[in-house]
Amino acid sequence: MDFDLTEEQRLLKESVDRLIADSYGDFEKRRHHQDNPRGYSPVLWAQYAELGLLGLPFSEEQGGFGGGPVETMIVMEALGRGLALEPYLASIVLGGGFLRLGGREELIGDVVGGTATLAFAQIERQSRNDLHDVATTARRTEAGWVLEGAKSLVLHGDSATHLIVSARNAGARRDRAGISLFLVPADAAGLSRRGYATQDGLRAAEVLLEKVALPPEALIGAEGEGLPLMERVVDIALAALCAEAVGAMEALHELTLDYLKQRKQFGTTIGSFQAVQHRAADMLVALEQARSMTMYAAMMAENPDPALRRPALAAAKALVNRSAELIGKEAIQLHGGIAMTMEYKAGHYFKRLTMLINQFGETDEHIRVVAEAGGLPAAA
Known part of the structure; x- marks a missing residue:
């Protein structure tokens, strides 16, 4: 596989890296963005739209820019490095994936323009990470549906x-x-939401649907066949999550190395101790392994054959999870007490990585998927 970026992709990387550095380089800016009722900056979201980031996954016919998983990987890595708060995964990767693959193109223009945002309401209290465990009901009526x-x-x-x-x-x-x-x-009648902050500084909500009446055209895709579409979109999201984790791990590794070069103990920097150097080297190895598997995940994310796509994405997520766990724990231990303070970035990277590890399946679940498939397919 060719992992080299094209000229257009390199230009995209430079522009998005610059935007995130300007918007999140100062950690106090992140706190300011969090204070907005949405939990992120609407002004910055509008800048995403102006740069074309919100239209990347959509085809030119759909009003987008015809990008793919590699372009999404570039954006998500930058968001991970900056600990960005904007709903790119929720609205563009997940929500946008349902629109473009489910034949619902009428809303894409508003999504690309930044005036509409999407969220995937799938998890239920009993479902854990099983997409097919659904107790919410949809009853057909003469006027459409009632949820x-x-x-x-x-x-x-x-x-x-x-x-x-x-x-x-x-x-x-x-x-x-x-x-x-x-x-x-x-704003549908009967739909209520209770929002709250998650441990990593983002936002989530509990959603209650009480006799929510919908017109027939509210249906996405074919009736009763939503699971294959969910699995395909979630696999694309797994590649994006891997990329965000790599960005966060890279920033946390750099932060840790910088600390080791400054913190002194017994009259010398702790980075000069051989045991500490070995642990920092282990972090680098884990980071580069995760980076390689993330590139592989990006190459496989749009494969239409679930027999090839599913184990490939599961293998990537499992390895990235293990790397994130190792780098997160080592960074906290090597920093010591300062890593646990709210004023220092390291602990916030650790919290974000912890959330990424558990999103759409824990490590053991993804390993099970690979094992049941007999390992990675030869065609991959």
């Missing part, structure tokens, strides 16, 4: 203008068939 149920941990769900909701219209709670997807306006 009843509750969703938890909806990333950026308290500020999104539209929610993409999974609901069951047939079968038992854990059946793979009978799940449909719906595009629901956040």
